[in-house]
Amino acid sequence: MRYxxxxxxxxxxxxxxxxxxxxxPREIPSPLLGRPAPAFRLPALAGQxxxxxxxxxxxxxxxxxxxxxxxxxxxxxxxxxxxxxxxxQxxxxxxNYKDQPADAGEWxxxxxxxxxxxxxxxxxxxxxxxxxYGVPExxxxxxxxxxxxxxxxxxxAETVSGELLPLLEKLRAEGG
Amino acid sequence: xxxxxxxxxxxxxxxxxALLGGVPLYGSFHGQSxxxxxAKPAALAMWAYTFTAYACLTYAFVTDDFSVRYVxxxxxxxxxxxxxxxGVWGAHEGSLLLWVMALASWSVAVSVFGGGVPTQVLARxxxxxxxxxAGFLLFILLTSNPFERVPMQPEGRDxxxxxxxxxxxxxxxxxxxxxxxFSVAFAFAIAAMLGGRLDAAWVRWARPWTNVAWVxxxxxxxxxxxxxxxELGWGGWWFWxxxxxxxxxPWLLGTALLHSLAVSEKRGLFKAWTVLLAIGAxxxxxxxxxxxxxxxxxxxxxxxxxxxRGVFILLFLATVVGSSLLLFGIRAPRLATTxxxxxxxxxxxxxxxxxxxxxxxFAVLLGTLFPLLSDALALxxxxxxxxxxxxxxxxxxxxxxVAMGAGLALRWRQDQARxxxxxxxxxxxxxxxxxxxxxxAFGAGLPGLAVLGLAMAGWIAFxxxxxxxxxxxxxxxxxxxNWGALLxxxxxxxxxxxxxxxxxxxxxxxxxxEPGQSHTxxxxxxxxQGVEQTQGDNYQAYRGTMQVTRGQDRIxxxxxxxxxxxxESMPTTEAGIDPGLFRDLFVALGEPLGEQGGWSVRIQYKxxxxxLWLGGLLMALGGAAxxxxxxxxxxxxxxxxxxxxxxxxxxx
Amino acid sequence: MRGNNWSRWLLxxxxxxxxxxxxxxxxxxxxxxxxxxxxxxxxxxxLRCLVCQNENLAxxxxxxxxxxxxxVYAMVTQQGLDEQAVKTFLVQRYGNFVLYRPPVQAxxxxxxxxxxxxxxxxxxxxxxxxRQGRAVGxxxxxxxxxxxxxxxxxxxx
Numbered sequence: 001m002r003y004x005x006x007x008x009x010x011x012x013x014x015x016x017x018x019x020x021x022x023x024x025p026r027e028i029p030s031p032l033l034g035r036p037a038p039a040f041r042l043p044a045l046a047g048q049x050x051x052x053x054x055x056x057x058x059x060x061x062x063x064x065x066x067x068x069x070x071x072x073x074x075x076x077x078x079x080x081x082x083x084x085x086x087x088x089q090x091x092x093x094x095x096n097y098k099d100q101p102a103d104a105g106e107w108x109x110x111x112x113x114x115x116x117x118x119x120x121x122x123x124x125x126x127x128x129x130x131x132x133y134g135v136p137e138x139x140x141x142x143x144x145x146x147x148x149x150x151x152x153x154x155x156x157a158e159t160v161s162g163e164l165l166p167l168l169e170k171l172r173a174e175g176g
Numbered sequence: 177x178x179x180x181x182x183x184x185x186x187x188x189x190x191x192x193x194a195l196l197g198g199v200p201l202y203g204s205f206h207g208q209s210x211x212x213x214x215a216k217p218a219a220l221a222m223w224a225y226t227f228t229a230y231a232c233l234t235y236a237f238v239t240d241d242f243s244v245r246y247v248x249x250x251x252x253x254x255x256x257x258x259x260x261x262x263g264v265w266g267a268h269e270g271s272l273l274l275w276v277m278a279l280a281s282w283s284v285a286v287s288v289f290g291g292g293v294p295t296q297v298l299a300r301x302x303x304x305x306x307x308x309x310a311g312f313l314l315f316i317l318l319t320s321n322p323f324e325r326v327p328m329q330p331e332g333r334d335x336x337x338x339x340x341x342x343x344x345x346x347x348x349x350x351x352x353x354x355x356x357x358f359s360v361a362f363a364f365a366i367a368a369m370l371g372g373r374l375d376a377a378w379v380r381w382a383r384p385w386t387n388v389a390w391v392x393x394x395x396x397x398x399x400x401x402x403x404x405x406x407e408l409g410w411g412g413w414w415f416w417x418x419x420x421x422x423x424x425x426p427w428l429l430g431t432a433l434l435h436s437l438a439v440s441e442k443r444g445l446f447k448a449w450t451v452l453l454a455i456g457a458x459x460x461x462x463x464x465x466x467x468x469x470x471x472x473x474x475x476x477x478x479x480x481x482x483x484x485r486g487v488f489i490l491l492f493l494a495t496v497v498g499s500s501l502l503l504f505g506i507r508a509p510r511l512a513t514t515x516x517x518x519x520x521x522x523x524x525x526x527x528x529x530x531x532x533x534x535x536x537x538f539a540v541l542l543g544t545l546f547p548l549l550s551d552a553l554a555l556x557x558x559x560x561x562x563x564x565x566x567x568x569x570x571x572x573x574x575x576x577x578v579a580m581g582a583g584l585a586l587r588w589r590q591d592q593a594r595x596x597x598x599x600x601x602x603x604x605x606x607x608x609x610x611x612x613x614x615x616x617a618f619g620a621g622l623p624g625l626a627v628l629g630l631a632m633a634g635w636i637a638f639x640x641x642x643x644x645x646x647x648x649x650x651x652x653x654x655x656x657x658n659w660g661a662l663l664x665x666x667x668x669x670x671x672x673x674x675x676x677x678x679x680x681x682x683x684x685x686x687x688x689x690e691p692g693q694s695h696t697x698x699x700x701x702x703x704x705q706g707v708e709q710t711q712g713d714n715y716q717a718y719r720g721t722m723q724v725t726r727g728q729d730r731i732x733x734x735x736x737x738x739x740x741x742x743x744e745s746m747p748t749t750e751a752g753i754d755p756g757l758f759r760d761l762f763v764a765l766g767e768p769l770g771e772q773g774g775w776s777v778r779i780q781y782k783x784x785x786x787x788l789w790l791g792g793l794l795m796a797l798g799g800a801a802x803x804x805x806x807x808x809x810x811x812x813x814x815x816x817x818x819x820x821x822x823x824x825x826x827x828x
Numbered sequence: 829m830r831g832n833n834w835s836r837w838l839l840x841x842x843x844x845x846x847x848x849x850x851x852x853x854x855x856x857x858x859x860x861x862x863x864x865x866x867x868x869x870x871x872x873x874x875l876r877c878l879v880c881q882n883e884n885l886a887x888x889x890x891x892x893x894x895x896x897x898x899x900v901y902a903m904v905t906q907q908g909l910d911e912q913a914v915k916t917f918l919v920q921r922y923g924n925f926v927l928y929r930p931p932v933q934a935x936x937x938x939x940x941x942x943x944x945x946x947x948x949x950x951x952x953x954x955x956x957x958x959r960q961g962r963a964v965g966x967x968x969x970x971x972x973x974x975x976x977x978x979x980x981x982x983x984x985x
Contacts, residue, residue, distance in 0.1 A: 518958060539942070557923060557925045559924070560928070777854065778854045
C-alpha cells in the first residue's frame with residue numbers, strides 16, 4: 001500500500017493546482033473589512049475651502065471610489081459610475097489619488113461627474129491608510145462607518161447590478 | 177509561405193511523435209520487430225520536422241516578418257540580428273518550441289548512443305519520449321501556435337530589453353536541456369517498469385544520461401543566477417522567485433537521483449526509491465512548466481499567461497505523472513531489496529543525502545505553493561519570500577553538509593567509527609579552524625553565520641580532499657567517477673563559501689555624487705567623473721564614468737548605464753562591474769539629482785560573489801567527468817549495456 | 829475576466845511607472861545611527877511591494893513602493909518605531925500579504941514546521957532500516973561476501 005502514497009500525494013497536489021487556476025494571485029483582500037473606515041479630512045475638488053471626511057458620512061451608506069485621471073482602467077469604469085449615479089441614489093464619494101486637481105476637474109467635465117464630492121489625496125497618504133495599491137478601487141461603508149466590502153479593479157455593469165446594489169440595499173435596511 | 181511551412185512541419189512533427197509514441201510500444205508488446213524497428217527513424221523524423229519548424233520561425237524573426245503575431249510581439253526591425261536569433265525563445269510560444277527541440281534532440285541522442293541497450297527496451301524508451309513530445313507539440317498547436325498570422329504590422333513591439341543580452345543565448349537552452357534531459361532517466365524507468373524488469377540494468381543505462389542532464393541543469397541555473405546578477409541591476413543573485421524555485425526543485429531531486437542511482441547500481445538497494453526519484457525529477461520539470469505558464473503564481477519571469485494553457489498543462493501533467501505513479505504503485509511492490517548495511521556505512525550516508533535533498537525540495541515546493549494553499553483554504557492571502565527560504569534552508573543545508581563531509585570517506589556496508597575518526601579528524605579540525613580564523617581577515621568580529629557557512633564549506637572540501645588523498649593514486653590515474661565525486665563536492669563547497677561571504681560581508685551605499693565627488697566604500701574610492709548621453713542600436717542611454725582607486729592604485733574605470741529602449745520606452749539599468757576572484761565592485765546609476773549634474777548612485781562591494789558560479793561550474797565539470805567514466809564505455813564495447821553519453825557531453 | 833484585465837493593468841502600472849524589473853530604486857537617505865539604517869534597510873527587504881508583486885520594497889520602483897519607503901523612513905527616523913510596529917502599521921492596511929516572512933501562527937504551522945517534521949520522520953525511518961540491516965548478521969563472517977565487498981570498494985576508489 002505504501003507504494004500508492006506518491007500517487008495519493010500527487011492527486012492532492014493536482015487538486016490544489018486545479019483550484020489555483022481559478023484564483024487570482026494578484027488580488028489582495030482588504031484587512032479593513034469589518035473595521036471603521038480610516039479617517040481623513042482632505043480638501044474637496046470643488047474648492048472654496050470645502051473638505052471631505054468619512055466622519056461626516058455617519059448614518060449613511062456610501063461608496064468610496066478611488067480614481068485618477070492618469071489611470072486608464074478608470075476610464076472604462078467611469079461610464080459605469082456615471083450610469084449608476086443616474087439610475088439610483090447611490091452616495092458616491094471620490095478619492096482622487098495622486099493626481100493634479102486641474103486634470104481631475106477636466107476629466108469630470110469631459111466624462112461626467114457621478115460623485116457627490118471628490119477628496120483630493122495629492123500625496124497618497126489617505127490611499128495608504130485605505131490600503132490602496134492599484135486604482136481603481138471601491139469601498140462600501142455602512143451607516144455605522146464600518147467598511148463592509150472592497151472591490152479591487154474597475155467596477156463593471158455586472159458587478160454593480162449583481163453585487164454592489166444588492167449590498168447597498170441590505171446595508172440600508174440594517175439601520176444605524 | 178515560410179510561416180505556413182513551419183506550421184505544417186510542426187503538425188508533421190506531432191504526427192511523427194504520435195507514431196513514435198504508439199507504434200514501437202505496441203510492437204514491443206506483441207513481438208513485432210518490424211514495428212519496434214520504427215522507433216529510431218521516427219525519432220529522427222520528429223527531430224527533423226521540429227527543427228524545420230524552428231528554422232522557419234527563426235527565418236521569420238530574421239526577416240522581420242511582422243505578419244506573424246509572435247514576431248510582432250517579440251521582435252522589432254531595430255533589434256540587432258543576434259537578438260533576433262535568440263529572441264526566438266524570448267517568449268512563451270518560441271520557448272515551448274525550444275523545449276520540444278531539446279526533447280527531440282535528446283531522443284535522437286538516445287537512439288544514436290544507446291547502442292548497448294536491447295532493441296526492445298530502446299524502443300520503449302523512445303516511445304515514452306515520443307509521447308511526451310506529442311503532448312507538448314499538441315499544446316503548442318492548440319494553445320500557443322508561434323506561426324499565427326495577423327494583418328501585416330509596420331513594426332514589432334520589440335524584445336523585452338532585459339532579454340537583449342548574451343545571457344538569453346545561454347541560459348534558456350541550458351536550462352531546457354537540463355529539464356528535458358531528465359526525461360531520459362524517466363523514460364528508462366518507465367520502460368523498465370513496463371517490461372517488468374526492474375533489475376540493475378536500467379540503472380546502468382540511465383546513469384550517464386542523468387549525469388549529462390544534471391550538468392546542463394546545473395549550468396543553466398548557475399548561468400541564470402549570474403545573468404540576473406549583472407542584468408537586473410541591483411546585484412542580487414538569487415531571489416527565491418517561483419520560477420527559480422521551479423528550476424531548483426528538479427535540480428535537488430536530480431542530485432538525489434544521481435546518488436541513489438549509484439547505490440542501486442552498486443548495491444542493489446533503494447531500487448523502488450530510485451525509480452520514484454527518476455519519475456520525480458522529470459515530474460518537477462513538468463510542474464515547473466505549469467507554474468511558469470499557467471498564471472497560478474505571480475513571478476518576475478512569468479510568461480503572459482492564459483487559463484486555457486494552464487488547463488492543458490495541468491491535464492498533461494496529470495496524465496504523465498499520474499500514469500507513471502500508478503504504474504509505480506503496481507510494479508514497485510515486486511522489488512525486493514537485497515543486501516543489508518549497518519548504521520555507519522556509505523549506504524546510510526547516501527540515504528541521508530537523499531532524505532535531506534528531498535526535504536529541501538519539499539521545503540521549496542511548500543514555500544512556493546503555500547500562498548496558493550492558504551488562499552484555497554481561505555486562510556488568508558500571505559506571501560512566502562526570501563526570509564522564509566533562507567531561514568528554513570540554512571539548517572537543512574547544514575545537515576547536508578555534515579553528511580557530505582563524511583560521505584566520500586565512508587565505506588560501503590559497514591565502517592568503523594575509529595577508522596572514520598582517524599580519516600576525518602584532521603579535515604574537521606582544519607575546517608573549524610578556518611571557519612574561526614577566516615572571519616578575522618574581514619575584521620568586524622565573528623558573525624555566527626560566517627562561522628557556520630565556512631565550517632560547512634570547509635568540512636565538505638577538506639573531507640573530500642582527505643578522501644581523494646587516501647585513494648593513493650596519482651590524480652591522472654583517477655577514474656571519471658573519482659573526479660566526478662571530488663569536483664561535485666568541492667563545487668558545492670566553493671558555492672557555499674561564496675554564498676556565506678557575499679551574504680555576510682557585502683557592503684552597499686546609495687549616495688549622491690556630482691562630477692568630481694567621490695565616496696569611499698570598503699577601502700575603495702569611487703569617483704564620478706561624469707555622465708553623458710549616448711546612443712545604442714535601439715536605445716538611448718546615460719552613461720556614467722566612475723573611477724575606482726585604492727590608495728595610489730587605479731583599480732578600474734566603470735561605466736554604469738541607464739537605458740531607455742526606443743520601442744518599449746522602458747528604462748533599464750546596466751550596472752558597471754569590476755569583477756574579481758575575491759571581490760566584485762558594482763556600480764549602478766539612479767536618477768539625476770539637482771542642478772549641478774549630480775546623480776544618485778548605488779555602490780556595492782561584493783566579496784567572493786564569483787565563487788557562487790565558479791562552484792556551479794565545478795559541479796558541472798564533476799557531473800561531466802562522472803558521465804565520461806571508463807566503465808560506461810568499457811561496458812558498451814564488451815556488448816554490455818551502457819550508452820556512453822560521452823560523445824554528447826563532448827559535443828555540448 | 830474582470831480580475832484578469834485588472835491584473836494586466838496592475839502589471840502595466842508596474843512596468844510603466846518607470847519600474848520594470850531592470851531598474852533599481854536608488855535613494856539617498858540620512859540616518860542618525862547605523863542601527864537605524866540597518867533597521868530601515870532590513871525592513872525594506874522583508875516587505876513585499878503590492879504593485880510589482882515579486883519585488884520587495886527595497887528594489888521596487890513602483891510609485892506606491894516609493895511612497896511606502898518614505899512612510900517607513902519617517903516611521904523609523906522620526907517616530908522611532910521598531911520593526912514590529914512598522915510591520916503592524918502595514919499589515920493593518922494591506923494584510924499579511926506585505927510580509928515576505930509569514931508570521932508563525934496556527935495557519936502557518938505546516939509551512940514552518942513541515943520540512944523539519946519530514947526530516948525527523950525520515951531520520952527515524954533511516955535509523956530503523958539501518959538497524960535492521962545490522963540484525964541480519966555480521967557480514968564479516970562470510971568470506972565470499974567480504975571479498976565481494978572489497979571488489980566493490982576497489983571499483984569505487
